[in-house]
Amino acid sequence: MPYYRVTYYIYLHRRLDTGDVFYVGKGTKSQKHQYQRAYEKKRRSALWSRIVAKANYQVEIIAEFFAEEDCFAMERELIALYRRRYDGGTLCNLTLGGDGLSGLTPSEATKQKLREANSGEKHINWGKKLSEETRRKKSESMKNSDKNLRGKKLPEWWKDRIRATKFGEANPMFGRTGEQSKMSRKVMNFETGEIYASVTLAAKAIGMPMKTLYNRMVKDKKHGTSATVMRFVGEGRSNEFTPEHKKAISKARQGYVPSPEQVARHSRFMSGPSNPLRGRKRSKSFTEKVSRGNHPAAKKVIDLSTGVVYGCIKDAAKAVGVGSNTVSSWLNGKTPNPTSLSFITNDVQALDPPSHLDKIT
Secondary structure: OOOOOOOEEEEEEEEOOOOOEEEEEEEEOOOOOOOHHHHOOOOOOHHHHHHHHHOOEEEEEEEEEOOHHHHHHHHHHHHHHHOEHHHOOOEOOOOOOOOOOOOOOOOHHHHHHHHHHOOHHHOOOOOOOOOHHHHHHHHHHHHHOOOOOOOOOOOHHHHHHHHHHOOHHHOOOOOOOHHHOOOOOOEEEOOOOOEEOOHHHHHHHHOOOHHHHHHHHHHHHHHOOOOOOEEEOOOOOHHHOOHHHHHHHHHHOOOOOOOHHHHHHHHHHHHOOOOOOOOOOOOHHHHHHHOOOOOOOOOOEEEOOOOOEEOOHHHHHHHHOOOHHHHHHHHOOOOOOOOOEEEOOHHHHHHOOOOOOOOEO
16 A cells, blocks of 8 residues: 555535535544544534534545645635535635635634633533533443444554654654664774764674674673674773773763663663562572671771771671661761771771780671
8 A cells, every 4th residue: 555644635515405515625634533624513604504404414525635735726616616605606615715724823822812711610611520421421432432442453544544654754763864863872893992973884884784783782792792893882891991992982971961761761671570680589698698798898897996896887887786877977987987986907907906806796
């Protein structure tokens, strides 16, 4: 099926008792409302309403257009053909056509007047509450409507309409390729330190298809391999980069701040089922390994007044009767230290060698 998007159409209203056309109209076709204006009875003239009150009528969609000007031209031709009642014809149209309001944007003053006229107590539904019966009927009507797609697959004609709105120049990413794309990522050659604005440019530089280079970089990141010398800026093992390369990466990422979308995506990943540590518990051996000062990063603490040595801040905090964060703040100089606790360093041991090293907790 060819990709197209028809946005304007011409319709006729024809009386069933006489067969005469009494109205020629032009409508705009949208993704949600296909021919809504052609079947509406609201926003019609008094003459149109009097005709409809006397006789039934049918709606005929006779033409569709890409350009609105072409649609207006046909509307004027049909009105001239059938002629208005004022001109001896059968139409109740008040104008000669071509004067539609599609695309008209009301001024802020007009918007404010409409807002004031329909807000608060002036609103038609102010203070009203739908009865349970009315709510039940509306619910049943929506469930049985053709527009209710819950649990259903979209029909092909619907898919074609969606596809048409995203095809070619209608696509917001049309023409935005390579470094112009908002999804573009910088790539660095960690052997030369050269940085490329996108994967495409990096692939051209080494004479490799873009998709091949991308797959190899993703594989290197996932498995820790070295299938290519290219890396996304900000990714890669630190031992693969020389100090010059690290400076180049730092300069490329200078001023980089994660976007709110990136932060939210990371938060969803860490809190969702994709988190690799979700649901996993530490083994007993691991817990014993990292507890009571056995962790490689643990710092021993000494009480200079008693000579007692603690394996970590947590043990010292328990002995003093305060939280471990409080003791950490004391020892790191963030807050005044009211105790004689101190980290064990070469300086501390040389200045005040403890005489009770046998009292190790």
